Amino acid sequence: MRISFVVPTRNNARTLAACLGSIKAQTHPDVELLVIDNGSADGTPELAERFADKVEQFGPERSAQRNRGAYLSTGDVVVFIDSDMVLEPHVATEIERQFAAAPGTGALVIPERSFGEGFLARCRQLEKMLYVGDPAVESPRAFRRAVLDELGGWDEQLTAAEDWDLADRTREITTIGRVGAWIWHDEGRIQLRATFAKKRYYGRWIDQYVRMHADSSGDKFARTALLRHPGRLLRHPVLTAGLVTLKATEAAGLVLGIRDSRAAARS
Amino acid sequence: MRILVLNWRDLSHPAAGGAEVYTEQVLRRWAAAGHEVTLFAAAVAGRPAAELRDGYRVVRAGNRFTVYREARRWYERCGRGRFDIVVDETNTVPFLAHEWVDDARTVALVHQTCEEIWHHNAPPLVAHLGRLALEPRWLHRLASAPVLAVSESTRDALARFGARDVTVVPEGYEPPATLPDSAKEKVPTAVFCGRMVSYKRPYDVMRAHQLARREIPYLRLWMIGGGPLLDKLRAEAPAGVDFVGRVSERVKHDMMARAHVHLATSVREGWGLVVTEAAALGTPTIAYDVPGLRDSTFAAGGVVVPPSPEAMAHWITELLPGWQTRSFEPVPYGGAHSWDDVATTLFDAVSQRAA
Known part of the structure; x- marks a missing residue:
C-alpha cells in the first residue's frame, strides 16, 4: 500500500525541515511526499526540493493546494500534513495496518500533541491533550483515495474550518478510525497578540462555515472536552490559568472576526 | 595573498573547541598553498607571544575580554600595510575589523550565534543583558560587513540580526585514519x-x-x-x-x-x-x-x-x-567535507566576498 503525504506550504521554512525529514524517515517502505507551495519567498521551495518527490507551485490557498497535491499523488492513501507537524516514524505503517484491519474504514484520525517554546506553549499542550479522542475537535488526515474522490476533496471556498467541513462530510459516507502513532504539532512561541489577530482573521471564515453547517457546528465551539475532565485541569492550576487567558484571547478574536464578517455582509 | 585571521583563541588554548580546529585545519592548508598567513589570538600561559606553527604565524595578546582591543592595537602598531585581507572570526563577540581596518579588505566568519546559550553560560542578569542587548548590538554592527557562515542555521540566525550579505561555507571533518572495526553491541x-x-x-x-x-x-x-x-x-x-x-x-x-x-x-x-x-x-x-x-x-x-x-x-x-x-x-x-575542500572553498569565498 503506497502512502502519499501532501504538505501545503507558504513561507514555512522555520518548521519545514523537521516536518519533511520526519516523513522521509518513516519506517514504511512505500512513502511518497508532495509539497505544494504557494509563492513562498523564504527559501521554502529550495528546502522542499531536498526532501520531496515532487514540489509544485499552486494557489490561491490551502484547500486548493491540498486538492492539487491529492490530484498529483499516486498513493492508495492520501495523508494531509501541515508544515508545522512532525510525524513519529510509525505513522505510515500504522495507517496501513489500520486500513488493512478494517476495510470499512475510509479515513483515519492521527492524534496530535503540541510542543513549543515558553509558558503558553505548555498551556496549549495541556489543551491539546484534553482534545485527544474528542470527535468534535479531531479531524481525519488520512483518506483512502476512493473516499477522497467521492468527497470531491477539500472545499476551496473555505480557508478556516475547512478540516471540520471535510470531517463532517467524511462522517456522512464512511467510518472514521484512528491510528496509534502521534503527530507532534510545533506551536513555536505563542504570542497573545498574534493569536488574537489570527483568530480574528479566521473568525470571518468561521462565520461562513457556521451558516453552511447550522445543525452541527455548535458543539465545535463549545469545546466541552475542556471541561469534561476537570481533574486534569485542577492538577495543573498554573497552566490552567494560562490556558483560560489564551482561550479568552482567542474567543475575543473570533467574536470580533465574526462581527467583521457580518458588518462586511451588511454593507 | 597576505591574510590575517582574528580569533579569540588558538588551538593551544586549554578551552579550544571546534572553531579552533576549523581555523587550524584551514590555515595550515592556506600556508602550504603559499599564502602568508597570520593568526591573532588571546595569550595562553606558557606560550610565546609570537611563534610559527605549521607554516603560519601565531601572535598572542590579551585575555578573553581584552583580546578584541589588543587585536586593534596590534594592527595599528604592526599590522598596517602588511595584509591584503583580514578575516574576523566571530565567537559571540566580533572584532568588528571592518570598522577599523582601512587598508585591507575584510570579511567575517561566524560559526554560531550565542542566543539561548547565554542563559546556560552566564549568571541570570548578565545572560539577559548579553542576549537582549549586547549580542544584537554586536551582530547589527557586523551586519554591514560581508559574512561567511558555516551552516544554513547560522546564516538564518544572522539574517534575523540584519545581515544581508551572508554566504554559507562548508564544515569540514577528517575521519580517523583507521576506522575501528568493532562490531555493534549485542545489547541495544x-x-x-x-x-x-x-x-x-x-x-x-x-x-x-x-x-x-x-x-x-x-x-x-x-x-x-x-x-x-x-x-x-x-x-x-x-x-x-x-x-x-x-x-x-x-x-x-x-x-x-x-x-x-x-x-x-x-x-x-x-x-x-x-x-x-x-x-x-x-x-x-x-x-x-x-x-x-x-x-x-x-x-x-x-x-x-x-x-x-x-x-x-x-x-x-x-x-x-x-x-x-x-x-x-x-x-x-x-x-561534511574534507578539510582540503573546506580550505579551497573558504579561500575562494574569502577572496571573493571580502570588501
Missing part, C-alpha cells in the same frame, strides 16, 4: 558524546533513556565526555547509564562505532560536528531539532525530533529495534 546501546555542561542538556538524554527503557528494557546509555556537571550526573546516574568521563580519541571512536544510535540534545550549535563524527563511524543520530544540529543531522542522514525528552524517547523506541538489525555504512566525511 545509545551513546551521548559531549562536554557535561548545561547547554548540551545531558539531563534530557538521561530522561529520554529512562522513558525509552519502558519499551526497551535493556537499553543502555553511554555518556562520553568530561565537564563541570560530570560528578553530579554520575552520582545521580540511574540504571543502565554509564559515565565514562573524558576518554582518548581512540576509545571514543570505538564506543561511538559500537553503539546503535547517537543522541544529541544541545540547545544550539554552529554545525554539530559530533553528529558528523558519529555518521563517519557508521552510527546514525537522533537529534533535537535545533539550529546547527539540524544541519549536520540532515547532512549525515539522521533524524531530528521535537526538542523534548518525551519525543526523543518515542523516536528511540520506534527506530532502534529496526536499526539494531540493519547495518549503516560509514557516511563519507560524515556528511
Whole structure:
C-alpha cells in the first residue's frame, strides 16, 4: 500500500525541515511526499526540493493546494500534513495496518500533541491533550483515495474550518478510525497578540462555515472536552490559568472576526 | 595573498573547541598553498607571544575580554600595510575589523550565534543583558560587513540580526585514519558524546533513556565526555547509564562505532560536528531539532525530533529495534567535507566576498 503525504506550504521554512525529514524517515517502505507551495519567498521551495518527490507551485490557498497535491499523488492513501507537524516514524505503517484491519474504514484520525517554546506553549499542550479522542475537535488526515474522490476533496471556498467541513462530510459516507502513532504539532512561541489577530482573521471564515453547517457546528465551539475532565485541569492550576487567558484571547478574536464578517455582509 | 585571521583563541588554548580546529585545519592548508598567513589570538600561559606553527604565524595578546582591543592595537602598531585581507572570526563577540581596518579588505566568519546559550553560560542578569542587548548590538554592527557562515542555521540566525550579505561555507571533518572495526553491541546501546555542561542538556538524554527503557528494557546509555556537571550526573546516574568521563580519541571512536544510535540534545550549535563524527563511524543520530544540529543531522542522514525528552524517547523506541538489525555504512566525511575542500572553498569565498 503506497502512502502519499501532501504538505501545503507558504513561507514555512522555520518548521519545514523537521516536518519533511520526519516523513522521509518513516519506517514504511512505500512513502511518497508532495509539497505544494504557494509563492513562498523564504527559501521554502529550495528546502522542499531536498526532501520531496515532487514540489509544485499552486494557489490561491490551502484547500486548493491540498486538492492539487491529492490530484498529483499516486498513493492508495492520501495523508494531509501541515508544515508545522512532525510525524513519529510509525505513522505510515500504522495507517496501513489500520486500513488493512478494517476495510470499512475510509479515513483515519492521527492524534496530535503540541510542543513549543515558553509558558503558553505548555498551556496549549495541556489543551491539546484534553482534545485527544474528542470527535468534535479531531479531524481525519488520512483518506483512502476512493473516499477522497467521492468527497470531491477539500472545499476551496473555505480557508478556516475547512478540516471540520471535510470531517463532517467524511462522517456522512464512511467510518472514521484512528491510528496509534502521534503527530507532534510545533506551536513555536505563542504570542497573545498574534493569536488574537489570527483568530480574528479566521473568525470571518468561521462565520461562513457556521451558516453552511447550522445543525452541527455548535458543539465545535463549545469545546466541552475542556471541561469534561476537570481533574486534569485542577492538577495543573498554573497552566490552567494560562490556558483560560489564551482561550479568552482567542474567543475575543473570533467574536470580533465574526462581527467583521457580518458588518462586511451588511454593507 | 597576505591574510590575517582574528580569533579569540588558538588551538593551544586549554578551552579550544571546534572553531579552533576549523581555523587550524584551514590555515595550515592556506600556508602550504603559499599564502602568508597570520593568526591573532588571546595569550595562553606558557606560550610565546609570537611563534610559527605549521607554516603560519601565531601572535598572542590579551585575555578573553581584552583580546578584541589588543587585536586593534596590534594592527595599528604592526599590522598596517602588511595584509591584503583580514578575516574576523566571530565567537559571540566580533572584532568588528571592518570598522577599523582601512587598508585591507575584510570579511567575517561566524560559526554560531550565542542566543539561548547565554542563559546556560552566564549568571541570570548578565545572560539577559548579553542576549537582549549586547549580542544584537554586536551582530547589527557586523551586519554591514560581508559574512561567511558555516551552516544554513547560522546564516538564518544572522539574517534575523540584519545581515544581508551572508554566504554559507562548508564544515569540514577528517575521519580517523583507521576506522575501528568493532562490531555493534549485542545489547541495544545509545551513546551521548559531549562536554557535561548545561547547554548540551545531558539531563534530557538521561530522561529520554529512562522513558525509552519502558519499551526497551535493556537499553543502555553511554555518556562520553568530561565537564563541570560530570560528578553530579554520575552520582545521580540511574540504571543502565554509564559515565565514562573524558576518554582518548581512540576509545571514543570505538564506543561511538559500537553503539546503535547517537543522541544529541544541545540547545544550539554552529554545525554539530559530533553528529558528523558519529555518521563517519557508521552510527546514525537522533537529534533535537535545533539550529546547527539540524544541519549536520540532515547532512549525515539522521533524524531530528521535537526538542523534548518525551519525543526523543518515542523516536528511540520506534527506530532502534529496526536499526539494531540493519547495518549503516560509514557516511563519507560524515556528511561534511574534507578539510582540503573546506580550505579551497573558504579561500575562494574569502577572496571573493571580502570588501
